Amino acid sequence: MRILALILLALLSTKTTAEECTCPQEKPPQQQPFIPDNLYDEVPEYTRGERELYQEFRLYRAYLDQNSTLLDSFFIGWADLNPPITDRQLDGLPKAFRFTYEIFKDFYQPANLGRIGKPEWGTDQFTGVKYYVIQNSIDVNVYRQLKQDRYPIDPDNIVFESTLHNFRPQIQGNKLALILTEEYKNRLLMFLGGESTPAGQGNIMAPAMAIGESNKRLQFLNQYLKIYHGHWGGWRLVTDPTISRIDFNGDLTRAIVHFELVYQGGEAEYENKDGKWILKESRLTWIT
Secondary structure (H helix, E strand, C coil): CHHHHHHHHHHHHHHHHHHCCCCCCCCCCCCCCCCCCCCCCCCCCCCCCCCCHHHHHHHHHHHHHCCHHHHHHHHHHHHHHCCCCCHHHHHCCCHHHHHHHHHHHHHCCCCCHHHCCCCCCCCCCCCCCCEEEECCEEEEEEECCCCCCCCCCCHHHEEEEEEEECCCCCCCCCCEEEECCHHHHHHHHHHHCCCEECCCCCCCCCCCEECHHHHHHHHHHCCCCCCEECCCCCEECCCCCEEEEEEECCCCCEEEEEEEECCEEEEEEEEEECCEEEEEEEEEEEEC
């Protein structure tokens, strides 16, 4: 019996030691920033009618040479190859979709964020940005009775729900819009990679932060853009505010805009008066 007791005690001691081990955790794998094979030694500035392949090489060649002019040419090519929707194309859309474009054009003013709330990062975070990276999809819903709820759940209230892909909205002012197609989204993500500190490192409230080569590439792009690294990792490529969804009432005279602004978000209310959409109220209501 004494021998059995000693064996049991040894087993329990081993288990306790394993549970109390404070060995350092393995770091999550880091996605290394990419460089394409067969990269040309020289890549010319963008010209209309060229092969799309040059665009990818142009981005990497610009970075490796630290050539800001060539980077600017990459953005010019991006804008030229992916233009916004035309007025003629807009005229052929159903009314709810046309109104979606009209509201977006009025609401989207990155240099005038004070009209939609008081962002934690201030109202001038996109001031001086040369190019705006624009979302390329948006949800559009029509309900019999318009509700403020972020996620309405009454199926009997739905007239229709839809997503506009290949959105390509028009914007105000003279900025060149960079429509974030899947191709260019993947191109930027591949370029930036995923080197970062994990969220909560050293302090439970510490956000994830870009480091190493990823941070160098972020700073290079942000000569002309304003890309944020996510609190929990990843990248926020778009130039906010981003509209995730617009909800219309049944007769298309009122709309609720659900929007995001970097790490925050909220709702805005629009009303159609004499054929023009007017912003009535906007507020930031959540933060990540």
